[in-house]
Every structure is written in C-alpha cells, then in structure tokens.
Amino acid sequence: MSSITSPTTSSAQVGVSAALAWFADMMDHCYDFAEAAKTQGRPVVGILCEFTPREIILAAGAVPVCLCGGSAATIPAAEKTLPANLCPLIKSTFGYHVTGKNPFLKWADLVVAETTCDGKTKMFELMAATQPMHVLELPSKADDADAFAHWCGEVRKLKEHLEHRFGVTITDDKLRDAIRLMNRERGLRRDLANLMTQDLPPLTGRQLIEFKSIISGIEADLQQYETALKSFHDGDAAPGSPKANAGADPPIRALLTGVPLVHGAERVLELIEGSGAVVVAMENCTGLKPILEDVDANDPDPLRAIARKYYHLPCSVLTVNRRRLETLRELAAKFRPHCLIELVWQACLTYDIESCHVRRLAEEELRLPYLKITTDYSPADSARIRARVEALVEMVRARKAR
Amino acid sequence: MIAAGIDAGSRSIKAVLFDADTAQMLAATVTDQGVEQARLADEVFAQALRQAALPPARVGAVVATGYGRNNVRFADTTITEITCHARGVHQLVPEARTILEIGGQDSKAIFLEDGGNVRDFAMNDRCAAGTGRFLEVVAALLGVDLPTLGELSRHSHAPAAISSTCVVFAETEIIGLLAEGVLPADVAAGVQNAIALRVAALAGRHVAPPVCFTGGVALQAGMLRALEAALEQPVRVAPQPQFTGALGAAILAARRQASA
Known part of the structure; x- marks a missing residue:
C-alpha cells in the first residue's frame, strides 16, 4: 500500500475506460473504505478462502477483506519460518503477517480461516499465535450424507462466534440483506464474465480480472460494475480487447483452470494473453468458481441457504471433486475454448494431483489440447511459460487451418 | 526458394539454409551462445551463407526459433522450438x-x-x-x-x-x-x-x-x-540432431513465404 489517495477517475474517461481506471485504484479504495469503517467502529474481518461466507460477516456489521497474498516480496520473510517447498500463496500471505506490510491484516479484528489444504491449515496455526482467528472445519468427503450437516454446524458456529466477539445479534433479516447484497455483486461480476462468451470479447481476461475488489459489498464498486456493463451493452469495448482489435487474427480462446490469481499474481494470465490467446473463462477462485451460484434469498433458513452455496464450491481439497469437472464441462460448452490451460502453484499438491482428472477430461472428453503450467510468484520461468503457450497456440492454429 | 532457420538456443546458435525446391539442406552452421545474442545470430547466418556460397539476397524468408528467438534481428517471424523441432524431425524421419x-x-x-x-x-x-x-x-x-x-x-x-x-x-x-x-x-x-x-x-x-x-x-x-x-x-x-530446430524453422519459413 503506497499511500492513501482519493478516487482519481479522470473526467476525460468514460464508460469502460472509466470503470477500468476505477478498479486500477481498487487497493486504494479498499484502504479508504476500511479505514473509514474502522473509524466508525465497524470491525474488519480477514478472509483467506472462498469457503468463508461473506454474508455472515456482513450481517455482523463487519467488513470482509480478502487477505490472500499475491506478492513475491513477502516470501523470503515467510521462509524464515515456513518450508520453502510450500505454495507461494500461503507463503506470501504468511509473509504479510510476519512483516506487517498488509494494513488490512493489521486492522483485522478477526481472521476467519478453514481447514482446506494442509499447508494453509498448519500455517493458520502459526498465524493464530498472534492474530485472533476462527477456523471453519471443511468436510473433505463432500458427497457423504452427514457432511452437509457438519458444514451447517460450522457455519452456525461462525455466526455465534461473530455475535459473541462483536456483541451483535445476527438476525435472519440481516442475513437476507447480506445475501441480497452479495447476490447483486456476484450477479454483476457474472454478467461481466459472460461478456467473454462473445466471438470477439469486448475485454481481455486480464481486464476482466481487474473487475473485482478485495472488500465485498462496496456500493461504489457495484455502481462501477453497472456502469461498465451498460457501456459494454451499448457496444463499447476495452482497449486492446479482441473486439477493439477486430480485423486482426481472431484470438485462440483459452479456458483457464486451477489455482487462484490473487491480486498481484496475474503474471501467468499476462503471459498467456501475450502469446496469442485470450482467456475467455477462469475456473478458479479469483474467477468464476465462487460467483456461479447465488444464495437463495427466499429460503426460510438463510443460514442453511448460505451454507449450501459455499458447500458447493468445487475445490481440489475435496474428495472426490466431481463438481469441478462438471463445471469445466459447462464452461467449455458456454465459452467455447480452443484449449484448456491449468495453472498450479508449485507445491499445491491437491490441484497438482487433481490435474490428472482435468487433463483426461480435456483430452478424452472435451477433445481440447491441455497445457499444465506449474510455477510460483517469481518471474524466472516467464520465457519458458511463454514458449509453451506460444507452442500451444501454434498447435491450435495448425489444427484450425486443417 | 531458399529459406533460412535460426535456432537461438541457450547454449548455441544454429543456422540452416534450406532449398524448398529440392528439399535439400544447403548449409548448417553453429556457434556458442553468448552475451551479444543478436550479433552472434548475424554471424552464424553469415557463416551459413558462406558455406553455401550464396548472397543474402537469395534467402527469401527467415524464421527464428529457440530461447533467444526474439533477438534475431533479420528474422521475418518467430516460431517456437516445439513446432520447429517437430517439423525438422518430420522432414528427416517422417515415421517418427x-x-x-x-x-x-x-x-x-x-x-x-x-x-x-x-x-x-x-x-x-x-x-x-x-x-x-x-x-x-x-x-x-x-x-x-x-x-x-x-x-x-x-x-x-x-x-x-x-x-x-x-x-x-x-x-x-x-x-x-x-x-x-x-x-x-x-x-x-x-x-x-x-x-x-x-x-x-x-x-x-x-x-x-x-x-x-x-x-x-x-x-x-x-x-x-x-x-x-x-x-x-x-x-x-535424428540425423544432425543439433540442427533439427533450425531445419524446421527454415522449412516453415519457406512455407510461409509460399502461402503469402
């Protein structure tokens, strides 16, 4: 975080460009928002995974902030404690914790974590030594009959913990308000993502991933999503997008799956799109995965409705994670990719091993060329990744030419 | 038509001149890779021209490949080493x-x-x-x-x-x-x-x-x-295994030129 700046949207920019400019300053807006919230006495709650139900945090009157680390710079500090052979997302997040360089983490009155992968789970133990933390236990065998009841219990315990810690009562009405707010946010981001179904998408995958905020439910952000959508529907296109470059070779459409591209860790997306492809869909936690399903706002039991939506997240920590393959089938039909690219952070064992299923799905069922990229946050292998993506693009173009 | 392929690898730079009409390799030269990648690529290409006793003007198209492919100043385009090796090996060992x-x-x-x-x-x-x-x-x-x-x-x-x-x-x-x-x-x-x-x-x-x-x-x-x-x-x-990448690049250069 460099400095606190007020929103600086140039008056010359309109529509899509103005919205992109707004989200280019996303971190500053979030900083201002969280600082103001703290001043007003609203608690800040850090989250580290898409399994955390933001609705409950919002219903408690708190501000949910994503704390996942996307910077290579904090990793050396983390490696004084954590093993080097651990995923960069975990190391970067922990590095922010030990260096105190993430103001949102310093502001956090509570961090909500989950027992997802082993690396995160054990890192949370270390973080909890100096950071108030509540851990949700995620049932791994998602198909078991008693698993959902267990998860509902965990979600209920989170609600009770927040009530107790912040001295509030989370009513069903407050939950429903939060559900509507989050559904609105998810719906707007989904509408933006669906623009990529067009033959010539009006934005790149790299531009699409800019349309997000580490703090959910900020009204100004939601209005920017709406403004951008209106401009896109009026025919506007982001600069450098396939639609803006119509006349050039139509891009090779890639479906990206695997690990999240946390803010600051978008390098691989840039390499892919710098090599002649456009990423039309991202089946990951910073892309479509958490926004495909809404929470039923009319459910008589809103807490259970919230639990159900999050329970459906197709994360590789689950066994067996069939829903991820179903999601990929649906996304492939809808976004019509020419190839499937899987990103795995080094030492992310669950995604790394699960990639065997994804490769088989791509090659044997979807009949799409598949490329797996295993890397971390350092740019040392950028030239190699570029060569592999370029070769994939050459391969797809050769197939199309026949 | 004569085409050239330059394979700027991490340890050495290879150049191949290929006659598309007779499907013959006219020259194959190699030099160690170094700091001045662009100059070394110029040199290895000049050596290939000397080896084939051809003036530069006879070369109709140039494709660069390999890790240093973007540092070959005289290339018309770049193609990855994966596509180039595949093409080069297919030329020499079609059954592979x-x-x-x-x-x-x-x-x-x-x-x-x-x-x-x-x-x-x-x-x-x-x-x-x-x-x-x-x-x-x-x-x-x-x-x-x-x-x-x-x-x-x-x-x-x-x-x-x-x-x-x-x-x-x-x-x-x-x-x-x-x-x-x-x-x-x-x-x-x-x-x-x-x-x-x-x-x-x-x-x-x-x-x-x-x-x-x-x-x-x-x-x-x-x-x-x-x-x-x-x-x-x-x-x-493969016959001349060091040169399959550069050969593939030269063949693809000739094809690009023919279809242009």
Missing part, C-alpha cells in the same frame, strides 16, 4: 511419432500426428536436471570436456545411482560419490541415466513409437543407450 529433444537447458517430449503436426508436448519446468546443463556441470566436476564425458560412460560397469532431481544438489551428491571412490566412468554413466529417467518421466506413459532423439545432447556418446533403457524401447537419433 515421438520426439525427445534434449538441449542445453530444455528438454521436451513432442508427440506427432500422422503428417507431422504436433498433437501434444511436454517441457521441463524450472529445473535443469533433465537437460544438457547437467552434463556440463558433471564434465566440469570431472575435469573433462563433453565428448570425453560421453566416452567415459562407455567404460562404466556399475553406473552410479544419482538420486538428486536438481543439478545444484546433484553436484554435492557427485562430489560425495567421488570422495567415496566411485569411478568417474560410473559417475558419467549415472548422470546420463538420471537425465534419461527425467526425460522419460516428462514424456509420460504413452510414448508412441517410433521414438526419435534430437537436440545437442543426442551427440553425446552413451545417451542413446541411457534413453533406450529408461524408455524400455528402441530410440533412433
């Missing part, structure tokens, strides 16, 4: 269905369709353990040059088991082996086996025959034996 290419810092498995198009490929990530770099490190440790290292391996009766999957750690491991009195010949053969096993793992379980071995490391005596043992199937070395 799997290509294993081991270069200075890369290793690749390329799977071909009938007709020579790339069906799939795999490439090493951030690790040099399955590449020519491993041979260089061991040759330096043993105080020999690369051809001598290959010759040494032929005299091995009990190749050393080298477990490290990292060149840097393998160096420590090998120093330990030598201290224990393991013969240099057994170290040389052991390293070749380690590289071959890495590349076999990269290629995966479905290696369709015939398998063709190319890249600079294919010149090393003993590597073919190691690769055949690791893959448990016969392998044939």
Whole structure:
C-alpha cells in the first residue's frame, strides 16, 4: 500500500475506460473504505478462502477483506519460518503477517480461516499465535450424507462466534440483506464474465480480472460494475480487447483452470494473453468458481441457504471433486475454448494431483489440447511459460487451418 | 526458394539454409551462445551463407526459433522450438511419432500426428536436471570436456545411482560419490541415466513409437543407450540432431513465404 489517495477517475474517461481506471485504484479504495469503517467502529474481518461466507460477516456489521497474498516480496520473510517447498500463496500471505506490510491484516479484528489444504491449515496455526482467528472445519468427503450437516454446524458456529466477539445479534433479516447484497455483486461480476462468451470479447481476461475488489459489498464498486456493463451493452469495448482489435487474427480462446490469481499474481494470465490467446473463462477462485451460484434469498433458513452455496464450491481439497469437472464441462460448452490451460502453484499438491482428472477430461472428453503450467510468484520461468503457450497456440492454429 | 532457420538456443546458435525446391539442406552452421545474442545470430547466418556460397539476397524468408528467438534481428517471424523441432524431425524421419529433444537447458517430449503436426508436448519446468546443463556441470566436476564425458560412460560397469532431481544438489551428491571412490566412468554413466529417467518421466506413459532423439545432447556418446533403457524401447537419433530446430524453422519459413 503506497499511500492513501482519493478516487482519481479522470473526467476525460468514460464508460469502460472509466470503470477500468476505477478498479486500477481498487487497493486504494479498499484502504479508504476500511479505514473509514474502522473509524466508525465497524470491525474488519480477514478472509483467506472462498469457503468463508461473506454474508455472515456482513450481517455482523463487519467488513470482509480478502487477505490472500499475491506478492513475491513477502516470501523470503515467510521462509524464515515456513518450508520453502510450500505454495507461494500461503507463503506470501504468511509473509504479510510476519512483516506487517498488509494494513488490512493489521486492522483485522478477526481472521476467519478453514481447514482446506494442509499447508494453509498448519500455517493458520502459526498465524493464530498472534492474530485472533476462527477456523471453519471443511468436510473433505463432500458427497457423504452427514457432511452437509457438519458444514451447517460450522457455519452456525461462525455466526455465534461473530455475535459473541462483536456483541451483535445476527438476525435472519440481516442475513437476507447480506445475501441480497452479495447476490447483486456476484450477479454483476457474472454478467461481466459472460461478456467473454462473445466471438470477439469486448475485454481481455486480464481486464476482466481487474473487475473485482478485495472488500465485498462496496456500493461504489457495484455502481462501477453497472456502469461498465451498460457501456459494454451499448457496444463499447476495452482497449486492446479482441473486439477493439477486430480485423486482426481472431484470438485462440483459452479456458483457464486451477489455482487462484490473487491480486498481484496475474503474471501467468499476462503471459498467456501475450502469446496469442485470450482467456475467455477462469475456473478458479479469483474467477468464476465462487460467483456461479447465488444464495437463495427466499429460503426460510438463510443460514442453511448460505451454507449450501459455499458447500458447493468445487475445490481440489475435496474428495472426490466431481463438481469441478462438471463445471469445466459447462464452461467449455458456454465459452467455447480452443484449449484448456491449468495453472498450479508449485507445491499445491491437491490441484497438482487433481490435474490428472482435468487433463483426461480435456483430452478424452472435451477433445481440447491441455497445457499444465506449474510455477510460483517469481518471474524466472516467464520465457519458458511463454514458449509453451506460444507452442500451444501454434498447435491450435495448425489444427484450425486443417 | 531458399529459406533460412535460426535456432537461438541457450547454449548455441544454429543456422540452416534450406532449398524448398529440392528439399535439400544447403548449409548448417553453429556457434556458442553468448552475451551479444543478436550479433552472434548475424554471424552464424553469415557463416551459413558462406558455406553455401550464396548472397543474402537469395534467402527469401527467415524464421527464428529457440530461447533467444526474439533477438534475431533479420528474422521475418518467430516460431517456437516445439513446432520447429517437430517439423525438422518430420522432414528427416517422417515415421517418427515421438520426439525427445534434449538441449542445453530444455528438454521436451513432442508427440506427432500422422503428417507431422504436433498433437501434444511436454517441457521441463524450472529445473535443469533433465537437460544438457547437467552434463556440463558433471564434465566440469570431472575435469573433462563433453565428448570425453560421453566416452567415459562407455567404460562404466556399475553406473552410479544419482538420486538428486536438481543439478545444484546433484553436484554435492557427485562430489560425495567421488570422495567415496566411485569411478568417474560410473559417475558419467549415472548422470546420463538420471537425465534419461527425467526425460522419460516428462514424456509420460504413452510414448508412441517410433521414438526419435534430437537436440545437442543426442551427440553425446552413451545417451542413446541411457534413453533406450529408461524408455524400455528402441530410440533412433535424428540425423544432425543439433540442427533439427533450425531445419524446421527454415522449412516453415519457406512455407510461409509460399502461402503469402
């Protein structure tokens, strides 16, 4: 975080460009928002995974902030404690914790974590030594009959913990308000993502991933999503997008799956799109995965409705994670990719091993060329990744030419 | 029409001149890679022209490939080494269905369709353990040059088991082996086996025959034996294995020109 700046949207920019400019300053807006919230006495709650139900945090009157680390710079500090052979997302997040360089983490009155992968789970133990933390236990065998009841219990315990810690009562009405707010946010981001179904998408995958905020439910952000959508529907296109470059070779459409591209860790997306492809869909936690399903706002039991939506997240920590393959089938039909690219952070064992299923799905069922990229946050292998993506693009173009 | 292919690899730069009308290689030259990549590419191209006794104006199209492909100033376009090796090997060994290419810092498995198009490929990530770099490190440790290292391996009766999957750690491991009195010949053969096993793992379980071995490391005596043992199937070395990338680039340059 460099400095606190007020929103600086140039008056010359309109529509899509103005919205992109707004989200280019996303971190500053979030900083201002969280600082103001703290001043007003609203608690800040850090989250580290898409399994955390933001609705409950919002219903408690708190501000949910994503704390996942996307910077290579904090990793050396983390490696004084954590093993080097651990995923960069975990190391970067922990590095922010030990260096105190993430103001949102310093502001956090509570961090909500989950027992997802082993690396995160054990890192949370270390973080909890100096950071108030509540851990949700995620049932791994998602198909078991008693698993959902267990998860509902965990979600209920989170609600009770927040009530107790912040001295509030989370009513069903407050939950429903939060559900509507989050559904609105998810719906707007989904509408933006669906623009990529067009033959010539009006934005790149790299531009699409800019349309997000580490703090959910900020009204100004939601209005920017709406403004951008209106401009896109009026025919506007982001600069450098396939639609803006119509006349050039139509891009090779890639479906990206695997690990999240946390803010600051978008390098691989840039390499892919710098090599002649456009990423039309991202089946990951910073892309479509958490926004495909809404929470039923009319459910008589809103807490259970919230639990159900999050329970459906197709994360590789689950066994067996069939829903991820179903999601990929649906996304492939809808976004019509020419190839499937899987990103795995080094030492992310669950995604790394699960990639065997994804490769088989791509090659044997979807009949799409598949490329797996295993890397971390350092740019040392950028030239190699570029060569592999370029070769994939050459391969797809050769197939199309026949 | 005469076309040129420049393969700017991590350890050496190769140039090939190819006559598309007669399907003949007119020249093949190589020089060590260095800091001044652009100038070295100019030089190796000039050498190829001299070798074929051709003026530059006779070359109708140039494609650059390899790690330094964007530093070849006179190239019309760039194509990746995966596509280029596939094309070059297909020209020389049309029946090949799997290509294993081991270069200075890369290793690749390329799977071909009938007709020579790339069906799939795999490439090493951030690790040099399955590449020519491993041979260089061991040759330096043993105080020999690369051809001598290959010759040494032929005299091995009990190749050393080298477990490290990292060149840097393998160096420590090998120093330990030598201290224990393991013969240099057994170290040389052991390293070749380690590289071959890495590349076999990269290629995966479905290696369709015939398998063709190319890249600079294919010149090393003993590597073919190691690769055949690791893959448990016969392998044939591509003719002029160092030049298949540049040859493929030249053929693709000629095609681009013809279809332009």
